[in-house]
Amino acid sequence: MASKKNPNGAGSIWQRKDGRYEARVYVPQPDGTRKRKTVYGNTWEECDTKRQELVSRDRQGIPTPTRSVKLSEWLPYWLDVHVKPQRKQTTYAKYEMHVRLYLVPFLGSRRLENLTTANVRRMLADVTAKSSAATAKESHRVLRTALTAACRDELITRNVVQLVPAPQVTARELNPWTLDETLTFLEAARTDPLYPAFVLAVVLGLRRGEILGLRWSDVDFERRTLTVRVTLHRGDAGLYLDTTKNRRTRVIPIPLMCVAPLRWQRLRQAVQRVAGAQGWFDGDHVFTSRTGRPIEPRNLYRSFTRVAASAGLPRVRLHDTRHGCASLLFAAGVAPRTVMEILGHSQIAVTMNVYTHVSDDNRREAMSHMDRLLKRRR
Structure with a gap:
């Protein structure tokens, strides 16, 4: 014919x-060539x-390899084509780190269709030995996600990573400050230039990036509300703004104890703006350096740990103030759905299972009810 x-x-x-x-x-091809x-x-x-x-x-733009694709070829392609355009920059940076440090060094020479469960188990053992079980668990998730994309692109017919369980990780014990310790910290931080930021972290449970990404246009003193729209992060190219963790904007009522520190911050910043004159960077951020530029995230954490150490308090992360905020709100009888909205969680299970902690006093009070209910009738 x-x-x-x-x-x-x-x-x-x-x-x-x-x-x-x-x-x-x-x-x-997976590497972008034809x-x-x-x-x-x-x-x-x-x-x-x-x-x-x-x-x-x-x-349709679907790669069709002319030869068997190695993981060292597929994983960078997956990062650039699948992850970078669709996921947050922080997610891309985390995935890229696992690909560069663990997946390519331990599995890069393997071809997609020849990857076995034994190869995956060996990789997890190597990552655990090199770093930790928690890191290996995260590498497992990244590889599973990458091979799921390869299945959708019809490069392989099954995802062998799904057949290998992720390493078991012991959850880190969380011990946020008690109410007395929280009050001690706020008293010790009162003279610190970042005191208003610490108040927002403790009282509203804002994330570090949310505090530093806050702009004056997001603060309404008349209605006493604060709108969380973006977060500030440090990337390879410098500081950048991104959407919130769940990509949603939330409006939080401002308690009275937050109003005075925020007004003081605005007055202090106005003085710095005049002193800086032409060198002032006007980005409308609430928390800035002497030149008006956003505060480095690591500097906020350093100030937090310095103040806590000076007050003789147990060492906790700045993020642990979110746990403390949730616990205090629950102790005050605030509804779980309301706590979820204040903290900006996408699922109430996260609020209930992770961000609430029961103190000894709460446990004693709860068990005292058993004395009352089961007390023998006289």
């Missing part, structure tokens, strides 16, 4: 000397069906 003419870029079909038919089509892929068929129609499948994948 004579060969038939196809449109440009759709490949061509011809009959071989052995009687079979052959087609060649240029298709995209190479020629060859398919065969016993009849022209069979060969044309295979050719059309290649052309269809090409038009």
